[in-house]
Amino acid sequence: MKWLLLDTALEDCLAAIADGDAILVEQRGVGGKGHAERLLPTIEAARLAAGIELKALDAIAVTIGPGSFTGIRTALSVARGLSLALRKPLWGVTTTQALGLQAAQAGRATVAAIDARRGEVYLQAFAASAAGLGKELWPACILPLEQAEEILPSGPLTLVGSGAALLRQGVDRVIAACPAQPTAASLLRAAQQAAGPWQPNDAVPPPPKPLYIRPPDAALPRVVQPAASLAVTIQPADASHAAVLSAMHREGFHDGWSEAALRDLLGMPGAFVLLAIDPAGQPAGFAMGRVAADEAEVITITVRPRLRQLGIGAALLKALAAEAGLRGAGSLFLEVAVSNLAAQALYRAGGFQKVGRRKDYYQLERISPDAPLRFEDGLVMRVEIRKS
Structure with missing residues (x-):
């Protein structure tokens, strides 16, 4: 396949043409401003140097971010225009x-x-x-x-x-002793991975979307909509709910707990569980904790995937802390995987702060059955429980 590769997400303005695994031409302009004015001339210079017409291309690839908001938009809009005009497939790849x-x-x-x-x-x-x-x-x-x-x-x-x-x-x-900008060769490899086994007669993939991550600095005034939420009722549960709890845990985690494991956990001294019920009377999630002396730990919090980002996890965490306080705890601890950014955001919003790190605390899912075991560190976080 003959590729046109475009990147203006960071400092440089890059246009390259590749044939198979070989980079035929790499045109690069250095400097983070003026990408909108430079990109089309850079593409034309690459085309002339490669001695190829744009219609002879088989595919286009473009970086979608993260990076500069204007830079991402510049290359992506040009790539989309060329893709439509030339009727060529377009794939997006991340700068990372x-x-x-x-x-x-x-x-x-x-x-x-x-x-x-x-x-x-x-x-x-x-x-x-x-x-x-x-x-x-x-x-x-x-x-x-x-x-x-x-x-x-x-x-x-x-x-x-x-x-x-x-x-x-x-x-x-x-x-790494390599440029801070993606090279044409690495963009080509990323594009080939994104395209996979695609052939010229296959269906054209949907156009890629920008990966801005951070919103633009300049934006039109807008009405801020309240965050979506779902009112739930929090109630105590016990080992008789093990089947329901197990089903939710296995729905939320690839290594979810069995009924027997949940019964064993609830049999530990000081263990308790709180169940969230949605307005239709159906279980939405649960939190399990344990109190020992004047300290408590969060054993697990899980929310059914289809009901996430509706405030249920925060409600369960708040209720668990309150219950631990009633049972005599003055502080609440938990461990969270370093890569679980969503959970960390929830805990920080609940007042938790990092107090330690446990090396290789979590075992990761194997890439293949014969792959070696992989582990991930856990962050230890803590919050003081306010006594009423």
Whole structure:
């Protein structure tokens, strides 16, 4: 396949043409401003240097972010226009994946970090692999530097991108000796992975969407809509509810607990469980905790996937803390995987703060049955329980 590769998400303006696995031409303009004026002339220069007509292309690939809002929009709009005019398929690739592909080293996890200014970085981590870039550990996100440092994978680690030098270093971490911008070769590899076994006679994929992550600085005034929520009733539960609790836990986690495991957990001294019931009288989620002396721990909180982001998790967490306080606890602890950013946001909103880190606390799902075991650190978080 003959590819047109475009990237203006970061500082450079890149247009490249590839044939199969070979980069025929790579035209690159350095500097983060003027992408809108430079991109089309850069494409034309690449086409002339390659001696090819645009209609002879088979496919187009473009970076969709994260990066500059204007830069992402520039390349993506041009790519969409060319795709429609030439009737060629278009695939989007992330800047973090492209950076990861050019830096990955065997046996080391890879973290692509892009300086997002304001003390923040765009961040995406990929697992260690015997060859090439491993499976993504979490989607690209934006985090303050302090929080980004907290969730870096443990063990040998390669950092790449303009934000790599901003992150705290250790003896088992290195900054990749490669450009902070995606290369044409890495964009090609990312595009080939996105396209997979696609052939010219196959159906055209849907157009890619931008991955802005951070909203634009300039925006029209808008009416702020209240967050969606679902009123639930929180009530105590016990071992007689084990079947319902197990079904919800297995729905929410790939290694969800069995009925027998739940009964064993509820048989521990000080253990208790709270069940959330939706307005239709159906179970929506549950929280399990345990009190020992004047401390309590969160054993698990789960919400049915179709009912997430409706405030149920926050309601369960608040109710669990209140129940622990009634049972004599003055503080509440929990562990959360470093990659579970959604859960961390919930806990921080509930007043929890990081107080420690447990190395290799969670066992990750195997990529294949014969793959080696993989582990992930856990953050220890704590909140004081306010006594009424």
